[in-house]
Amino acid sequence: MPVFMLDVLPSDSSAAVAGTVHRVETGTVTLDVRDLGPSRGDGVFETIGVVDGHPQALDAHLKRLANSAHLLDLPEPHEAQWRHAITVAAASLSTQRQGGLKIVLTRGVEGTGTPTGWIVASEAAGDFAEREAGIRVITLDRGYTSDVAARAPWLLAGAKTLSYAVNMAALREARRRGADDVVFVSSDGYVMEAPTSTVILRFGDCIVTPRTDIGILPGTSQLSVFAFAEARGLRTEEALVPVGDLTRADAAWLVSSVRLAAPITHVDGADVPVDLELTRAMNAALLAREN
Template identity: 80%
Template structure:
Protein backbone atom coordinates (compact mmCIF):
# COMPACT_ATOMS: atom_id res chain seq x y z
CA UNK A 1 0.00 0.00 0.00
CA UNK A 2 2.24 2.85 -1.24
CA UNK A 3 1.95 6.26 0.46
CA UNK A 4 2.94 9.50 -1.26
CA UNK A 5 3.39 12.84 0.52
CA UNK A 6 2.99 16.12 -1.35
CA UNK A 7 4.82 19.38 -0.86
CA UNK A 8 1.57 21.27 -1.43
CA UNK A 9 1.94 24.27 -3.75
CA UNK A 10 -0.56 27.13 -4.20
CA UNK A 11 -2.84 27.06 -7.23
CA UNK A 12 -1.00 28.41 -10.25
CA UNK A 13 2.47 27.96 -8.74
CA UNK A 14 5.00 26.16 -10.98
CA UNK A 15 5.44 22.47 -10.24
CA UNK A 16 8.30 21.61 -12.58
CA UNK A 17 10.44 20.25 -9.75
CA UNK A 18 9.40 17.13 -7.92
CA UNK A 19 6.89 17.80 -5.16
CA UNK A 20 5.95 14.17 -4.53
CA UNK A 21 7.77 11.82 -2.17
CA UNK A 22 7.08 8.12 -1.86
CA UNK A 23 7.23 6.98 1.75
CA UNK A 24 8.49 3.51 2.56
CA UNK A 25 6.50 1.25 4.86
CA UNK A 26 7.12 1.96 8.54
CA UNK A 27 8.51 5.46 7.98
CA UNK A 28 6.62 8.19 9.92
CA UNK A 29 4.58 10.29 7.52
CA UNK A 30 2.32 12.67 9.42
CA UNK A 31 2.66 15.18 12.27
CA UNK A 32 0.11 14.38 15.00
CA UNK A 33 -0.64 18.10 15.26
CA UNK A 34 -2.03 18.14 11.73
CA UNK A 35 -5.62 19.42 11.77
CA UNK A 36 -6.76 16.74 9.33
CA UNK A 37 -6.49 13.74 11.67
CA UNK A 38 -6.83 15.91 14.79
CA UNK A 39 -10.11 17.62 13.86
CA UNK A 40 -11.21 16.21 10.52
CA UNK A 41 -10.34 19.61 9.04
CA UNK A 42 -9.67 18.54 5.48
CA UNK A 43 -11.14 17.08 2.32
CA UNK A 44 -10.52 13.96 0.30
CA UNK A 45 -11.41 12.01 -2.83
CA UNK A 46 -11.33 8.30 -3.59
CA UNK A 47 -10.41 7.53 -7.19
CA UNK A 48 -10.78 4.17 -8.86
CA UNK A 49 -7.78 2.82 -10.79
CA UNK A 50 -8.09 0.31 -13.64
CA UNK A 51 -5.01 -0.88 -15.53
CA UNK A 52 -2.92 1.83 -13.92
CA UNK A 53 -5.35 4.53 -15.11
CA UNK A 54 -7.05 6.85 -12.60
CA UNK A 55 -10.71 7.04 -13.62
CA UNK A 56 -12.89 10.16 -13.87
CA UNK A 57 -9.91 12.29 -12.88
CA UNK A 58 -11.35 15.58 -14.12
CA UNK A 59 -14.55 15.10 -12.11
CA UNK A 60 -12.62 14.17 -8.96
CA UNK A 61 -10.32 17.18 -9.22
CA UNK A 62 -13.33 19.44 -9.74
CA UNK A 63 -15.04 18.02 -6.66
CA UNK A 64 -11.83 18.30 -4.60
CA UNK A 65 -11.64 21.99 -5.47
CA UNK A 66 -15.33 22.45 -4.61
CA UNK A 67 -14.92 20.77 -1.23
CA UNK A 68 -11.80 22.83 -0.48
CA UNK A 69 -13.68 26.04 -1.26
CA UNK A 70 -16.52 25.08 1.10
CA UNK A 71 -13.96 24.64 3.91
CA UNK A 72 -12.05 27.83 3.05
CA UNK A 73 -8.98 25.73 2.24
CA UNK A 74 -6.50 26.99 -0.36
CA UNK A 75 -7.46 26.15 -3.91
CA UNK A 76 -5.69 22.92 -4.94
CA UNK A 77 -2.97 23.22 -7.57
CA UNK A 78 -4.62 21.10 -10.25
CA UNK A 79 -1.42 20.50 -12.23
CA UNK A 80 0.41 19.28 -9.12
CA UNK A 81 -2.42 16.95 -8.02
CA UNK A 82 -2.93 15.61 -11.53
CA UNK A 83 0.76 14.67 -11.78
CA UNK A 84 0.81 13.15 -8.29
CA UNK A 85 -2.34 11.11 -8.89
CA UNK A 86 -1.02 9.76 -12.19
CA UNK A 87 2.26 8.73 -10.56
CA UNK A 88 0.53 7.11 -7.59
CA UNK A 89 -1.83 5.20 -9.89
CA UNK A 90 1.15 3.84 -11.81
CA UNK A 91 2.44 2.24 -8.57
CA UNK A 92 -0.52 -0.16 -8.42
CA UNK A 93 -0.72 -3.59 -10.07
CA UNK A 94 -2.39 -3.54 -13.48
CA UNK A 95 -3.99 -6.98 -13.22
CA UNK A 96 -6.75 -5.87 -10.84
CA UNK A 97 -8.62 -2.81 -9.71
CA UNK A 98 -7.20 -0.39 -7.21
CA UNK A 99 -7.98 2.88 -5.55
CA UNK A 100 -6.35 6.15 -4.51
CA UNK A 101 -7.34 8.16 -1.46
CA UNK A 102 -6.15 11.73 -1.97
CA UNK A 103 -6.23 14.03 1.05
CA UNK A 104 -5.79 17.77 1.54
CA UNK A 105 -5.82 19.17 5.10
CA UNK A 106 -5.35 22.58 6.71
CA UNK A 107 -2.00 21.36 8.03
CA UNK A 108 -0.50 22.18 11.41
CA UNK A 109 -2.44 24.93 13.18
CA UNK A 110 -0.88 28.33 12.59
CA UNK A 111 1.55 27.11 9.92
CA UNK A 112 -0.45 28.32 6.96
CA UNK A 113 0.87 25.31 5.04
CA UNK A 114 -1.65 22.67 3.93
CA UNK A 115 -0.77 18.98 4.04
CA UNK A 116 -1.42 16.59 1.17
CA UNK A 117 -0.98 12.87 0.68
CA UNK A 118 -2.13 9.95 -1.43
CA UNK A 119 -2.61 6.34 -0.34
CA UNK A 120 -2.61 3.80 -3.21
CA UNK A 121 -4.38 0.51 -2.47
CA UNK A 122 -4.93 -2.60 -4.59
CA UNK A 123 -8.55 -3.73 -4.39
CA UNK A 124 -9.32 -6.61 -2.07
CA UNK A 125 -11.66 -9.36 -3.25
CA UNK A 126 -13.51 -9.73 -6.54
CA UNK A 127 -16.48 -7.41 -5.89
CA UNK A 128 -18.94 -10.30 -5.82
CA UNK A 129 -21.66 -7.91 -4.64
CA UNK A 130 -21.87 -6.51 -8.17
CA UNK A 131 -23.57 -9.81 -9.04
CA UNK A 132 -25.16 -10.88 -5.77
CA UNK A 133 -26.35 -7.44 -4.69
CA UNK A 134 -26.65 -6.00 -1.19
CA UNK A 135 -29.24 -5.31 1.49
CA UNK A 136 -29.61 -1.73 2.72
CA UNK A 137 -31.47 0.05 5.50
CA UNK A 138 -32.77 3.61 5.48
CA UNK A 139 -31.59 5.90 8.26
CA UNK A 140 -32.66 9.45 9.04
CA UNK A 141 -29.67 11.78 8.46
CA UNK A 142 -31.21 14.33 10.82
CA UNK A 143 -31.44 17.02 8.11
CA UNK A 144 -34.42 18.40 6.22
CA UNK A 145 -34.13 18.73 2.44
CA UNK A 146 -33.41 22.49 2.67
CA UNK A 147 -30.32 22.05 4.88
CA UNK A 148 -27.90 23.35 2.23
CA UNK A 149 -29.74 26.69 2.08
CA UNK A 150 -30.70 26.88 5.75
CA UNK A 151 -27.43 25.78 7.40
CA UNK A 152 -24.47 25.91 4.97
CA UNK A 153 -22.03 25.81 7.91
CA UNK A 154 -22.89 22.11 8.28
CA UNK A 155 -20.91 21.69 5.03
CA UNK A 156 -23.47 19.62 3.11
CA UNK A 157 -22.00 18.72 -0.26
CA UNK A 158 -18.37 18.80 0.94
CA UNK A 159 -16.37 15.56 1.02
CA UNK A 160 -14.66 16.14 4.36
CA UNK A 161 -12.54 13.91 6.57
CA UNK A 162 -15.27 14.00 9.26
CA UNK A 163 -16.63 10.50 8.61
CA UNK A 164 -17.51 9.36 12.13
CA UNK A 165 -21.27 9.60 11.47
CA UNK A 166 -20.97 7.68 8.20
CA UNK A 167 -19.02 4.89 9.86
CA UNK A 168 -21.51 4.75 12.74
CA UNK A 169 -24.32 4.39 10.20
CA UNK A 170 -22.58 1.44 8.54
CA UNK A 171 -22.17 -0.25 11.92
CA UNK A 172 -25.88 0.26 12.54
CA UNK A 173 -26.64 -1.33 9.16
CA UNK A 174 -24.64 -4.41 10.12
CA UNK A 175 -26.52 -4.61 13.43
CA UNK A 176 -29.72 -4.73 11.38
CA UNK A 177 -28.43 -7.47 9.07
CA UNK A 178 -27.66 -5.20 6.11
CA UNK A 179 -24.49 -4.18 4.28
CA UNK A 180 -25.10 -0.50 3.68
CA UNK A 181 -27.27 2.53 4.37
CA UNK A 182 -29.36 4.97 2.40
CA UNK A 183 -29.63 8.24 4.29
CA UNK A 184 -32.99 10.02 4.07
CA UNK A 185 -33.99 13.53 5.07
CA UNK A 186 -36.22 14.16 8.06
CA UNK A 187 -38.93 15.35 5.68
CA UNK A 188 -38.89 12.13 3.67
CA UNK A 189 -36.50 12.34 0.70
CA UNK A 190 -33.68 10.07 -0.43
CA UNK A 191 -30.17 11.48 0.04
CA UNK A 192 -27.09 9.25 -0.46
CA UNK A 193 -25.21 6.36 1.10
CA UNK A 194 -22.24 6.90 3.45
CA UNK A 195 -19.76 6.26 0.62
CA UNK A 196 -21.95 5.98 -2.49
CA UNK A 197 -24.52 7.71 -4.67
CA UNK A 198 -28.05 6.33 -5.04
CA UNK A 199 -29.32 5.55 -8.56
CA UNK A 200 -32.88 4.45 -9.39
CA UNK A 201 -34.55 3.18 -12.58
CA UNK A 202 -38.17 3.90 -13.39
CA UNK A 203 -38.93 2.34 -16.76
CA UNK A 204 -36.66 4.00 -19.30
CA UNK A 205 -35.62 6.76 -16.89
CA UNK A 206 -32.53 6.80 -14.63
CA UNK A 207 -32.83 9.08 -11.59
CA UNK A 208 -30.52 10.28 -8.81
CA UNK A 209 -31.32 12.62 -5.89
CA UNK A 210 -30.71 16.33 -6.43
CA UNK A 211 -27.50 17.60 -4.86
CA UNK A 212 -29.11 20.80 -3.54
CA UNK A 213 -30.62 18.80 -0.68
CA UNK A 214 -27.18 18.61 0.93
CA UNK A 215 -25.42 15.67 -0.72
CA UNK A 216 -22.23 15.17 -2.70
CA UNK A 217 -22.26 15.34 -6.49
CA UNK A 218 -21.35 11.80 -7.60
CA UNK A 219 -18.44 11.36 -9.98
CA UNK A 220 -19.47 7.80 -10.94
CA UNK A 221 -23.08 8.97 -11.21
CA UNK A 222 -21.99 11.30 -14.02
CA UNK A 223 -20.53 8.30 -15.83
CA UNK A 224 -23.71 6.28 -15.26
CA UNK A 225 -25.78 9.09 -16.74
CA UNK A 226 -23.55 9.17 -19.84
CA UNK A 227 -23.89 5.40 -20.15
CA UNK A 228 -27.69 5.70 -19.81
CA UNK A 229 -27.90 8.46 -22.41
CA UNK A 230 -25.85 6.36 -24.85
CA UNK A 231 -28.44 3.57 -24.42
CA UNK A 232 -31.32 5.93 -25.11
CA UNK A 233 -32.44 6.15 -21.47
CA UNK A 234 -33.57 9.41 -19.93
CA UNK A 235 -31.66 10.85 -16.97
CA UNK A 236 -32.84 13.14 -14.22
CA UNK A 237 -31.76 14.68 -10.92
CA UNK A 238 -34.89 14.92 -8.79
CA UNK A 239 -36.38 15.10 -5.33
CA UNK A 240 -36.90 11.40 -4.63
CA UNK A 241 -39.46 10.51 -1.94
CA UNK A 242 -38.32 7.69 0.33
CA UNK A 243 -41.34 5.65 -0.80
CA UNK A 244 -39.87 5.57 -4.33
CA UNK A 245 -37.19 3.16 -3.12
CA UNK A 246 -39.85 0.44 -2.99
CA UNK A 247 -41.54 1.26 -6.29
CA UNK A 248 -38.43 1.66 -8.47
CA UNK A 249 -37.72 -0.95 -11.14
CA UNK A 250 -34.11 -1.19 -9.93
CA UNK A 251 -31.78 0.44 -7.41
CA UNK A 252 -28.01 0.79 -7.18
CA UNK A 253 -25.33 2.26 -4.96
CA UNK A 254 -22.57 3.66 -7.15
CA UNK A 255 -19.02 4.60 -6.13
CA UNK A 256 -15.59 4.95 -7.68
CA UNK A 257 -14.12 1.60 -6.58
CA UNK A 258 -17.16 -0.60 -5.92
CA UNK A 259 -18.84 0.76 -9.09
CA UNK A 260 -22.54 -0.14 -9.54
CA UNK A 261 -23.86 -2.47 -6.82
CA UNK A 262 -27.49 -3.58 -7.15
CA UNK A 263 -29.75 -3.39 -4.10
CA UNK A 264 -31.83 -6.48 -3.34
CA UNK A 265 -33.60 -5.43 -0.13
CA UNK A 266 -34.57 -2.11 1.45
CA UNK A 267 -35.42 -2.36 5.15
CA UNK A 268 -36.04 -6.12 4.75
CA UNK A 269 -38.39 -5.60 1.78
CA UNK A 270 -37.23 -7.33 -1.41
CA UNK A 271 -36.93 -5.01 -4.42
CA UNK A 272 -36.48 -5.59 -8.15
CA UNK A 273 -32.98 -6.13 -9.56
CA UNK A 274 -31.98 -5.44 -13.18
CA UNK A 275 -29.02 -7.77 -13.63
CA UNK A 276 -28.55 -7.18 -17.35
CA UNK A 277 -28.39 -3.42 -16.94
CA UNK A 278 -26.10 -3.81 -13.90
CA UNK A 279 -23.58 -5.85 -15.92
CA UNK A 280 -23.66 -3.38 -18.81
CA UNK A 281 -23.30 -0.45 -16.43
CA UNK A 282 -20.25 -1.98 -14.74
CA UNK A 283 -18.64 -2.84 -18.07
CA UNK A 284 -19.00 0.81 -19.07
CA UNK A 285 -17.65 2.05 -15.74
CA UNK A 286 -14.62 -0.23 -15.95
CA UNK A 287 -13.88 0.95 -19.48
CA UNK A 288 -14.23 4.70 -18.90
CA UNK A 289 -11.29 6.98 -19.51
CA UNK A 290 -12.60 10.15 -17.89
Protein backbone atom coordinates in the same frame (compact mmCIF):
# COMPACT_ATOMS: atom_id res chain seq x y z
CA MET B 1 0.05 0.13 0.30
CA PRO B 2 2.26 2.86 -1.23
CA VAL B 3 2.01 6.33 0.33
CA PHE B 4 2.97 9.58 -1.40
CA MET B 5 3.38 12.97 0.29
CA LEU B 6 3.08 16.26 -1.58
CA ASP B 7 4.92 19.54 -1.09
CA VAL B 8 1.61 21.34 -1.57
CA LEU B 9 1.87 24.19 -4.06
CA PRO B 10 -0.38 27.27 -4.17
CA SER B 11 -2.89 27.04 -7.01
CA ASP B 12 -1.23 29.91 -8.90
CA SER B 13 2.31 28.57 -8.56
CA SER B 14 4.31 28.28 -11.78
CA ALA B 15 6.85 25.93 -10.18
CA ALA B 16 7.55 22.58 -11.84
CA VAL B 17 5.47 19.84 -10.26
CA ALA B 18 8.08 17.14 -10.81
CA GLY B 19 9.93 16.64 -7.55
CA THR B 20 7.02 17.81 -5.36
CA VAL B 21 5.68 14.28 -4.89
CA HIS B 22 7.61 11.85 -2.69
CA ARG B 23 7.05 8.16 -2.15
CA VAL B 24 7.30 7.34 1.55
CA GLU B 25 9.24 4.27 2.53
CA THR B 26 7.50 1.79 4.83
CA GLY B 27 8.11 2.67 8.47
CA THR B 28 8.93 6.31 7.76
CA VAL B 29 7.06 8.97 9.74
CA THR B 30 4.64 10.65 7.35
CA LEU B 31 2.33 12.88 9.36
CA ASP B 32 2.64 15.36 12.23
CA VAL B 33 0.18 14.47 15.01
CA ARG B 34 -0.68 18.17 15.26
CA ASP B 35 -2.08 18.15 11.72
CA LEU B 36 -5.68 19.41 11.76
CA GLY B 37 -6.79 16.73 9.32
CA PRO B 38 -6.51 13.70 11.62
CA SER B 39 -6.95 15.69 14.85
CA ARG B 40 -10.11 17.61 13.86
CA GLY B 41 -11.24 16.18 10.54
CA ASP B 42 -10.37 19.56 9.02
CA GLY B 43 -9.65 18.46 5.49
CA VAL B 44 -11.10 16.99 2.33
CA PHE B 45 -10.52 13.86 0.32
CA GLU B 46 -11.44 11.88 -2.79
CA THR B 47 -11.31 8.18 -3.57
CA ILE B 48 -10.42 7.41 -7.18
CA GLY B 49 -10.77 4.03 -8.82
CA VAL B 50 -7.78 2.71 -10.78
CA VAL B 51 -8.25 0.19 -13.60
CA ASP B 52 -5.27 -1.08 -15.64
CA GLY B 53 -3.16 1.67 -14.10
CA HIS B 54 -5.63 4.36 -15.21
CA PRO B 55 -7.18 6.70 -12.62
CA GLN B 56 -10.86 6.95 -13.54
CA ALA B 57 -13.09 10.04 -13.75
CA LEU B 58 -10.10 12.21 -12.87
CA ASP B 59 -11.60 15.50 -14.08
CA ALA B 60 -14.75 14.99 -12.00
CA HIS B 61 -12.76 14.04 -8.90
CA LEU B 62 -10.46 17.07 -9.17
CA LYS B 63 -13.47 19.34 -9.66
CA ARG B 64 -15.14 17.91 -6.56
CA LEU B 65 -11.90 18.17 -4.56
CA ALA B 66 -11.66 21.86 -5.47
CA ASN B 67 -15.30 22.43 -4.54
CA SER B 68 -14.87 20.70 -1.18
CA ALA B 69 -11.75 22.78 -0.49
CA HIS B 70 -13.70 25.95 -1.35
CA LEU B 71 -16.52 25.02 1.06
CA LEU B 72 -13.97 24.54 3.87
CA ASP B 73 -12.03 27.72 3.01
CA LEU B 74 -8.97 25.60 2.25
CA PRO B 75 -6.42 26.76 -0.35
CA GLU B 76 -7.46 25.88 -3.88
CA PRO B 77 -5.63 22.73 -5.03
CA HIS B 78 -2.91 23.14 -7.66
CA GLU B 79 -4.55 21.06 -10.38
CA ALA B 80 -1.39 20.21 -12.33
CA GLN B 81 0.38 19.08 -9.17
CA TRP B 82 -2.49 16.82 -8.09
CA ARG B 83 -2.80 15.36 -11.59
CA HIS B 84 0.91 14.55 -11.54
CA ALA B 85 0.71 13.06 -8.06
CA ILE B 86 -2.30 10.92 -8.96
CA THR B 87 -0.54 9.65 -12.09
CA VAL B 88 2.55 8.72 -10.07
CA ALA B 89 0.49 6.98 -7.39
CA ALA B 90 -1.62 5.07 -9.91
CA ALA B 91 1.53 3.80 -11.62
CA SER B 92 2.62 2.20 -8.34
CA LEU B 93 -0.30 -0.27 -8.45
CA SER B 94 -0.40 -3.61 -10.22
CA THR B 95 -2.42 -3.69 -13.43
CA GLN B 96 -3.62 -7.20 -12.55
CA ARG B 97 -6.22 -6.02 -10.03
CA GLN B 98 -8.50 -3.06 -9.65
CA GLY B 99 -7.14 -0.49 -7.23
CA GLY B 100 -7.93 2.82 -5.59
CA LEU B 101 -6.32 6.07 -4.53
CA LYS B 102 -7.31 8.09 -1.48
CA ILE B 103 -6.19 11.67 -2.02
CA VAL B 104 -6.23 13.99 1.00
CA LEU B 105 -5.78 17.73 1.51
CA THR B 106 -5.84 19.12 5.08
CA ARG B 107 -5.39 22.51 6.71
CA GLY B 108 -2.02 21.29 7.96
CA VAL B 109 -0.34 21.75 11.32
CA GLU B 110 -2.21 24.27 13.43
CA GLY B 111 -0.74 27.75 13.21
CA THR B 112 1.53 27.13 10.21
CA GLY B 113 -0.87 28.10 7.42
CA THR B 114 0.68 25.34 5.30
CA PRO B 115 -1.68 22.63 4.01
CA THR B 116 -0.77 18.96 3.98
CA GLY B 117 -1.41 16.63 1.06
CA TRP B 118 -0.98 12.91 0.58
CA ILE B 119 -2.15 9.93 -1.46
CA VAL B 120 -2.55 6.32 -0.36
CA ALA B 121 -2.62 3.75 -3.16
CA SER B 122 -4.13 0.31 -2.54
CA GLU B 123 -5.23 -2.79 -4.39
CA ALA B 124 -8.82 -3.93 -4.04
CA ALA B 125 -9.18 -6.44 -1.22
CA GLY B 126 -12.05 -8.46 -2.71
CA ASP B 127 -13.62 -9.48 -5.99
CA PHE B 128 -16.71 -7.21 -5.67
CA ALA B 129 -19.20 -10.07 -5.55
CA GLU B 130 -21.89 -7.53 -4.65
CA ARG B 131 -21.92 -6.30 -8.25
CA GLU B 132 -23.70 -9.56 -9.07
CA ALA B 133 -25.17 -10.66 -5.74
CA GLY B 134 -26.44 -7.21 -4.77
CA ILE B 135 -26.73 -5.56 -1.37
CA ARG B 136 -29.32 -5.19 1.37
CA VAL B 137 -29.78 -1.64 2.66
CA ILE B 138 -31.61 0.06 5.48
CA THR B 139 -32.80 3.67 5.56
CA LEU B 140 -31.54 5.94 8.33
CA ASP B 141 -32.51 9.53 9.13
CA ARG B 142 -29.58 11.84 8.32
CA GLY B 143 -30.83 14.23 10.99
CA TYR B 144 -31.66 17.28 8.91
CA THR B 145 -34.12 18.42 6.28
CA SER B 146 -33.59 18.62 2.54
CA ASP B 147 -32.99 22.41 2.64
CA VAL B 148 -29.94 22.07 4.90
CA ALA B 149 -27.41 23.26 2.31
CA ALA B 150 -29.17 26.61 1.92
CA ARG B 151 -30.35 26.95 5.52
CA ALA B 152 -27.15 25.93 7.32
CA PRO B 153 -24.11 26.08 4.99
CA TRP B 154 -21.75 25.81 7.98
CA LEU B 155 -22.73 22.13 8.25
CA LEU B 156 -20.70 21.62 5.04
CA ALA B 157 -23.35 19.47 3.37
CA GLY B 158 -22.02 18.67 -0.09
CA ALA B 159 -18.35 18.75 0.92
CA LYS B 160 -16.36 15.51 1.03
CA THR B 161 -14.65 16.11 4.36
CA LEU B 162 -12.53 13.85 6.54
CA SER B 163 -15.26 13.92 9.21
CA TYR B 164 -16.65 10.45 8.43
CA ALA B 165 -17.43 9.21 11.94
CA VAL B 166 -21.20 9.47 11.36
CA ASN B 167 -20.95 7.62 8.05
CA MET B 168 -18.96 4.79 9.62
CA ALA B 169 -21.38 4.60 12.56
CA ALA B 170 -24.25 4.27 10.07
CA LEU B 171 -22.53 1.34 8.34
CA ARG B 172 -22.02 -0.38 11.70
CA GLU B 173 -25.71 0.10 12.44
CA ALA B 174 -26.57 -1.50 9.10
CA ARG B 175 -24.52 -4.56 9.98
CA ARG B 176 -26.14 -4.78 13.40
CA ARG B 177 -29.47 -4.96 11.58
CA GLY B 178 -28.30 -7.64 9.16
CA ALA B 179 -27.85 -5.30 6.17
CA ASP B 180 -24.85 -4.34 4.03
CA ASP B 181 -25.26 -0.60 3.59
CA VAL B 182 -27.35 2.47 4.35
CA VAL B 183 -29.40 4.98 2.41
CA PHE B 184 -29.63 8.25 4.31
CA VAL B 185 -32.96 10.06 4.12
CA SER B 186 -33.73 13.64 5.07
CA SER B 187 -35.93 14.33 8.07
CA ASP B 188 -38.63 15.53 5.67
CA GLY B 189 -38.66 12.21 3.83
CA TYR B 190 -36.38 12.43 0.78
CA VAL B 191 -33.65 10.06 -0.38
CA MET B 192 -30.18 11.55 0.03
CA GLU B 193 -27.12 9.32 -0.42
CA ALA B 194 -25.30 6.37 1.10
CA PRO B 195 -22.32 6.82 3.45
CA THR B 196 -19.85 6.17 0.60
CA SER B 197 -22.08 5.92 -2.48
CA THR B 198 -24.63 7.67 -4.67
CA VAL B 199 -28.18 6.37 -5.04
CA ILE B 200 -29.49 5.68 -8.56
CA LEU B 201 -32.98 4.41 -9.46
CA ARG B 202 -34.70 3.22 -12.64
CA PHE B 203 -38.31 3.98 -13.40
CA GLY B 204 -39.12 2.53 -16.81
CA ASP B 205 -36.77 4.17 -19.29
CA CYS B 206 -35.69 6.93 -16.88
CA ILE B 207 -32.61 6.81 -14.64
CA VAL B 208 -32.97 9.07 -11.58
CA THR B 209 -30.63 10.30 -8.86
CA PRO B 210 -31.35 12.68 -5.96
CA ARG B 211 -30.69 16.37 -6.55
CA THR B 212 -27.43 17.58 -5.03
CA ASP B 213 -28.94 20.82 -3.71
CA ILE B 214 -30.47 18.85 -0.81
CA GLY B 215 -27.07 18.65 0.86
CA ILE B 216 -25.37 15.66 -0.75
CA LEU B 217 -22.20 15.11 -2.74
CA PRO B 218 -22.27 15.22 -6.53
CA GLY B 219 -21.43 11.65 -7.56
CA THR B 220 -18.49 11.22 -9.92
CA SER B 221 -19.55 7.68 -10.91
CA GLN B 222 -23.15 8.86 -11.18
CA LEU B 223 -22.06 11.23 -13.95
CA SER B 224 -20.53 8.28 -15.80
CA VAL B 225 -23.69 6.20 -15.30
CA PHE B 226 -25.81 9.00 -16.73
CA ALA B 227 -23.54 9.25 -19.78
CA PHE B 228 -23.83 5.48 -20.23
CA ALA B 229 -27.62 5.58 -19.86
CA GLU B 230 -28.05 8.41 -22.34
CA ALA B 231 -25.92 6.53 -24.87
CA ARG B 232 -28.40 3.62 -24.52
CA GLY B 233 -31.33 5.92 -25.21
CA LEU B 234 -32.48 6.15 -21.60
CA ARG B 235 -33.61 9.42 -20.05
CA THR B 236 -31.80 10.80 -17.00
CA GLU B 237 -33.02 13.09 -14.27
CA GLU B 238 -31.95 14.67 -10.99
CA ALA B 239 -35.00 14.95 -8.76
CA LEU B 240 -36.39 15.07 -5.26
CA VAL B 241 -36.91 11.39 -4.52
CA PRO B 242 -39.43 10.48 -1.80
CA VAL B 243 -38.19 7.63 0.37
CA GLY B 244 -41.09 5.43 -0.79
CA ASP B 245 -39.65 5.46 -4.31
CA LEU B 246 -36.84 3.16 -3.15
CA THR B 247 -39.26 0.22 -3.16
CA ARG B 248 -41.43 1.49 -6.04
CA ALA B 249 -38.47 1.66 -8.46
CA ASP B 250 -37.95 -0.92 -11.21
CA ALA B 251 -34.33 -1.22 -10.06
CA ALA B 252 -31.96 0.61 -7.73
CA TRP B 253 -28.20 0.81 -7.20
CA LEU B 254 -25.54 2.26 -4.95
CA VAL B 255 -22.72 3.56 -7.13
CA SER B 256 -19.19 4.49 -6.06
CA SER B 257 -15.72 4.87 -7.54
CA VAL B 258 -14.21 1.52 -6.51
CA ARG B 259 -17.18 -0.79 -5.87
CA LEU B 260 -18.93 0.67 -8.95
CA ALA B 261 -22.63 -0.27 -9.33
CA ALA B 262 -24.07 -2.61 -6.70
CA PRO B 263 -27.76 -3.46 -7.21
CA ILE B 264 -30.02 -3.02 -4.18
CA THR B 265 -31.96 -6.20 -3.46
CA HIS B 266 -33.78 -5.17 -0.27
CA VAL B 267 -34.70 -1.89 1.46
CA ASP B 268 -35.60 -2.23 5.13
CA GLY B 269 -36.36 -5.89 4.44
CA ALA B 270 -38.64 -5.25 1.43
CA ASP B 271 -37.67 -6.79 -1.92
CA VAL B 272 -36.47 -4.51 -4.70
CA PRO B 273 -36.38 -5.75 -8.34
CA VAL B 274 -32.88 -6.29 -9.77
CA ASP B 275 -32.04 -5.48 -13.39
CA LEU B 276 -29.02 -7.75 -13.79
CA GLU B 277 -28.54 -7.11 -17.51
CA LEU B 278 -28.44 -3.35 -17.02
CA THR B 279 -26.20 -3.75 -13.96
CA ARG B 280 -23.65 -5.77 -15.93
CA ALA B 281 -23.70 -3.29 -18.82
CA MET B 282 -23.36 -0.40 -16.38
CA ASN B 283 -20.35 -1.94 -14.65
CA ALA B 284 -18.70 -2.81 -17.96
CA ALA B 285 -19.04 0.84 -18.98
CA LEU B 286 -17.68 2.05 -15.64
CA LEU B 287 -14.67 -0.25 -15.87
CA ALA B 288 -13.93 0.90 -19.41
CA ARG B 289 -14.26 4.66 -18.88
CA GLU B 290 -11.33 6.85 -19.70
CA ASN B 291 -12.57 9.87 -17.78
